[in-house]
Structures are given as C-alpha cells and as structure tokens.
Amino acid sequence: MLHIVDNWLPETLLQSLRDLCVAHGALKQNLDSDALFSWRPDSGRARSSHAPEQQAAMDTYLHQHLRPLVSPWCPQATGAEWWCNTNNHLDWHIDKDEVSYRENGRYSLPLLSTVFYPHVSCAGGELLVADNPPVTQEQTGPPPHFRSVISVPPVLNRLVIFSPGILHRINPLEGERYSVAVNLWSHEPLTTQESAPPA
Numbered sequence: 001m002l003h004i005v006d007n008w009l010p011e012t013l014l015q016s017l018r019d020l021c022v023a024h025g026a027l028k029q030n031l032d033s034d035a036l037f038s039w040r041p042d043s044g045r046a047r048s049s050h051a052p053e054q055q056a057a058m059d060t061y062l063h064q065h066l067r068p069l070v071s072p073w074c075p076q077a078t079g080a081e082w083w084c085n086t087n088n089h090l091d092w093h094i095d096k097d098e099v100s101y102r103e104n105g106r107y108s109l110p111l112l113s114t115v116f117y118p119h120v121s122c123a124g125g126e127l128l129v130a131d132n133p134p135v136t137q138e139q140t141g142p143p144p145h146f147r148s149v150i151s152v153p154p155v156l157n158r159l160v161i162f163s164p165g166i167l168h169r170i171n172p173l174e175g176e177r178y179s180v181a182v183n184l185w186s187h188e189p190l191t192t193q194e195s196a197p198p199a
Contacts, residue, residue, distance in 0.1 A: 002129060002150060003161040009065060014157060016057035017118035021178035023054050024084035039192035041079035047192050058082060066114065066182060070161060074111035077184040081192050085179045090170040094135055094143060097189035107139045109164040110183035120154045122175030127152040127160060127168060134165030143167055
C-alpha cells in the first residue's frame, strides 16, 4: 500500500514541525544515531532526547492528525517511533527494529511507515519506493530484489504512507528537504528502548 495526502496540515503546525527538524539536526551533531529515535506510547512515558516543547509539537501532530488518519490501517498500534531527516541521503533500507536486526538478523517490522514534509526547497530528494515482495515479520536474509520503483517527489505539506517490509531510499538532493518519519508499532522496538532517555 502506498497512500499520499497533500495540503494536509495547518501552517502553524508546519512551522512547529520545521522547527522540530532543525532541532533534530542540531541533536544529530552531538548524539549517536540510535539516540535520535524517539518513542511516544499511547499510554505511559515517552522517550526522547528532544526538549519538551518539541515533544509537545509531535504530540499534537500524532494525536490530532496522524493517528486519526491511519488508525483504520493499524488499529492494533500501541505507540509511535519517530525521528526527523534533515537533508539526508539514505540508501535502500527497510524500516525495522534496528537493534533487534543487529542482534539476531531478523526483521521486526512496524505496522505502518509514514513520511511527512514540513519544509521542501530542493532539487531531487525523491522518495523511491521499490516494488519488492514485502519482507515478512521475523524473516531473515538479505534485502529482496526488485525491478522497478515508484518515485514520490518531496512536496511541502505532503504525507506519504506505506506498508511495512518495503525497500525505500532518498534520492540525492541539492537544497533543503526536511521530513518527519513516524512508524506505528504494536510494541515498543528495542531501538527506542535503548536509545533516547525518558522524557
């Protein structure tokens, strides 16, 4: 499944999410990459290295906008893993519990992946989504092969939603491209349990 929603959020929240991405970029200069993954459970304490006002902006985004939209696709979700990509160049990958994969080579997958663009001023930077047969929960082995891709341009105020187990990457870019990535999970992944401090 690949679903795109354009012109989605009000300008006030766009600005808050732009600021969040800038703050995330600053944190990236001082923290290990694993420490940049945050966790927001439906109940219980959040885990994040971000300041309280940035976490509050994410709470607004998650609870007032994203979760109501995607809940029909993942009603069993119990929390959200989130991070920002600020002008990143990412190679082919599958969203997964990174710590679990490093420990046992198995794919522990979220229920759903999302990418939102609060700021775009670039050439390139497309999200490429492969046509691979989806990797399944607990599968092992190398990433699957694929023959074609869908190219999704980064557009201001665009949300992209896609199924778990799908290879994707970011094309090289010139300029600025901020995105907020959220994976919905049925349980907290080891990646966030071992990364950010409790809020």
